[in-house]
Amino acid sequence: MSGRMVFSVMHKRFSLLLLVLLLVGGCQRPMNDSQTALAPQNSPESRPAVPSAAPTPRPVETQAAASVQPTPGPKTPVDYLATSEARDAYEYPISEASRYQQVYRPQFHFSPAKGWLGDPDGMIRFNNLYHIFWWGHAESKDLVHWNERIWPMIGDNGSFVYYSGSVVVDKHNTSGLAVDSDQPPMIAVYTMHYQGTGEEVQGLSISYDYTSFVYYDQNPVLDSERPAFRDPQVFYHPETDRWIMIITLSDDRKVSFYASQDLKHWEHLSDFGPIGAQSQVWEVPDIFQLSVDGDPTQKKWVLLCGIGPNREQYFVGDFNGKRFTLDPALNGYLLRGEGLPGAVFADFEKGLPAGWTSEGDEIAIGNGENLGLYKTSGFLGAGFLSTYTPGSKTGDRGLATVTSPEFVISTRFINFLVAGGAHGSDGSISLVVDGAAIRRASGDGSDIMKWVSWDVTELAGKKAQIQIVDQRTASDLGHVSVDHILFSDTPMVSGREHANWLDHGADYYAVRTYRDYDNAEDRVVTMGWLGNWEYANDVPTSWGKGALALPREISLASYAGGLRIVQRPIPAFEGLRQEPIQIKQRTLQGITPLSEFKPARNTYEIDATFEITDPKAKFGIKTVVNGDHGVSVGYDANTATLFLDRTNSENARFSGRFAKYMTAPLAPQNGKVRLHIFVDQSSIEVFANDGVVTMSALMFPSPNSLGTELFSEGGETNLQSLRAWELDSIWGVPAE
Structure with missing residues (x-):
């Protein structure tokens, strides 16, 4: 959940603990939202001074309108800035290097001096400064070095909490709130969350000095x-000459679009969803344009949406100023599984396939709703098989065994979607060879379909059958639901819903794009929160909670399965590099300490390219090594899978959900795998094969866990090249 304005005092889950953190820390309230991508063609400031399609500028009032007066307080925001309350706000401490020396403190990722940081909000470039809010505030000239500003949100009556939102620059005074024709207002748009009732409405705050944002008294x-x-x-959407808002209906797994001429009055346009991943609430949406394969004449709209507690999915399509529609190829992929590699063995679109048998009580094939399974989602096509039977029939009490015809295993993987109770052999799908079930899977206790991938490489040539068994009579999801059994040489990620995922690590969420109000950028840059709501309040940091991921340049590229996002770290971080160490052409087998690289602290970058010489090898780099402890990033050539393993990292037991082994499918490029890794005290970010797949994760090694190792298990691997750099602190903190 991270729909809080930058300062994210987060959802319902956040409560007293978070509020205390907020009051004690520099970021006292939540906010999270950003301005749309660095897409100059979509911003009002990119238009000519008197554009034909520009909104009609409103006259600048010589006195601030009464409608922007704070509640309670002085009559205008300008007057308000002279009050003692505003002066007190200016006493918020600015960042100093001495404040950035704590254990686990990131040295080249942004984190506030103290307090909570959640969703990034209000991400804009204006007057050659990049802004980031969380309803704290920081500025940067290069997206690398940051200056933390005073607490920005002032003038409200304290009856609500600031949740996530965005910031716009009203350069044409469409709102009528400007007081100086040479100083367009900066306007924050955010969610006002009322903790007592859970009600959420949208409000504005206005800034004329681009530092303090005064509450608008006509809110919401x-x-x-x-x-x-x-x-x-x-x-701003120039084609329709109006402001567009994208916002989530979180519980419905939808995003809504609204339009306004003045930022104060909004008209509902359309909704999008539910589609893709739906197991958790949708939050922190964004929409922006990207060129396809670098061609500026071919553009697609990309819609980002967080799905709690830690995932980010995306959709590619078109937006006409009113409605977002999926790209046809992506629509087929998400709804019917079109483009998935492999051959479909059974999809249950037209009932039980030929040769399948069913024994026991009646089974059902349908779309969930017509089975009485109203919350089932994630299946592909028109329906799925379930041992639950609807209405007045047996429901969860039925017993059934469904068996496929015999087949010969000829691919490396068997992939399928499964849902239902987590009841082991009493309710499962099995692979039967020589009369014995040698692979078995069940649902996870929900009616949300998720992928399971069985590696059957060693069973090639064997005769087998698929068997679906329900021996559970209790009403505790005592059924099995199965869909889209796929024979493939490419694995799906087990336990994951069918969606397009932006990042495959455990800690990357609430991603937003920068909007360029200087019309100076030819790129789209994102930033996300390095966090996970499963343990966000428990991480062992002393100054507060939360940091932002590296800013990333993102692009849209064509692949066999359709259009996909590619992400790379912005080049500006190369300016932090110290002298490199370089290695070329080294054969790896077993564990090889990287003795040439001896960082003084865990703030470094590694760029390594491996050549696959044994198809059964598992190889990569182990970071933050201390004895047997460490965090490994590697590639399993046998399963064509990228992995990040922090199950044996230090200080991983503060939460039972932290020690994770993360995976993602990754095809080698010309028989090679490139791993570009950034380590920063308490985080690791991986850009694989030039950013085709990324993984981002937290970790909490001790300060003396400074070892680095190369490894190749199960066979030899050729390390073609490796470069490594220590990275300087953006806060000027020297390495001890």
């Missing part, structure tokens, strides 16, 4: 009269 400007309505991202 948008009220859906319902909870779970949050995280507005606002941008």
Whole structure:
């Protein structure tokens, strides 16, 4: 959950502990939302001074309108800035190097001096400065070095909490709130969350000095009269000459689009969803344009959406100023599994396939709703098989065994979607060879379909059958649901819903894009939160909680399965590099300490390219090594899988959900795998094969865990090249 404005005092889950953190820390309230991508063509400031399609500029009032007066307080925001309350706000401490020396403190990722940081909000470039809010505030000239500013949100009556949102620069005074024709107002648009009722409405705050944002006394400007309505991202759409808001209906797994001429009055346009991953709430949406394969004449719209507690999915399509529609290829991929590598063995679109048998009580094939399984999602096509039977029939009490015809195993993997109770052999799908079940899987206790991938490489040539067994009569999801059994040489990620995932690590969420109000960028840059709501309040950091991931340049590229996002770290971080160590052409077998690289602290970058010489080898780099402890990043050539393993990292037991082994499918490029890794005290970010796949994760090694190792298990691997650099601190903190 991270729909809180930058400062994310987060959802319902956040409570007293977080509030205490907020009050003690520099970021006292949540906010999270950013401005749309660095997409100059979509921002009002990119238009000519008197553009034909520009909104009609409103006259600048000589006195601030009464409608922007704070509640309670002085009559205007300008007057407000002279009050003692505003002066007190300016006493918020600015960052100093001495404040950035704590254990686990990131040295080249942004984190606030103290307090909570959650979703990034208000991400804009304006007057040659990059801004980031969390409803704290920081500025940067290069997206690398940051200056933390005073607490920005002032003038409200304290009855609500700031959740996530965005910031716009109203250069044409469409709002009528400007007081100086040479100083356009900067306007924050955010969710006002009322903790007592859970109600969420949208409000504005206005800034004329680009430092303090004064509460607008006509708030709320948008009220859906319902909870779970949050995280507005606002941008200007020149084709329709109006502001567009994208916002989530979190519980419904939808995003809504609204339009406004003045930022104060909003009209509902359309909804998108539910589709893709739906097991958790949707939050922190964004939408922006990307060129396809670098061709500026071919553009697609990309819609990002967080799915709690830690995932980010994306959709590619078109936006006409009113409605977002999926690209046809992606629509087929998400709804029907079109483009998935392999051959479909059974998809249950037209009932039980030929040759399959069913014994026991009646089984059902349908779309969930017609089976009485109203919450089932994630299946592909028109329906799926379930041992649950609807209405007045047996429901969960039925017993059934469904068996496929015999087949010969000829691919490396058997992939399928499964849901239902986690009841082991009492409710499962099995692979039967020579009369014995040698692979078995069940649902995870929900009716959300998730992938399971069986590696059957060593069973090639064997005769086998698929068997679905339900021997559970209790009403505790005592059924098995199965869909889209696929024979393939490419694995799916087990335990994951069918979706397009932006990052495959455990700790990358609430991603937003920068909007360029200087019309100076030819790129789209994202930033996300390095965090996970499963343990965000428990991480062992002393100054507060939360940091931001590296800013990433993102692009859209064509692949066999359709259009996919590619991500790379912005080049500006190369300026932090110290002298490199370099290695070329080294044969790896077993564990090889990287003795040439001796970092003084865990702030470094490694760029390594491996050549696959044994198809059964598992190879890579182990970071933050201390004895047997460490965090490994590697590639399993046998399963064509990238992995990040922190199960044996130090200080991983503060939460039972932290010690994770993360995987993602990754095809080698011309028989090679490139791993570009950034380690920064308490985080690791991996860009594989030039950013085709990324993984981001937290870790908490001790300060003396400075070892680095190369490894190749199960066979030899050729390390073609490796470069490694220690990276300087952006806060000027020397390495001890």
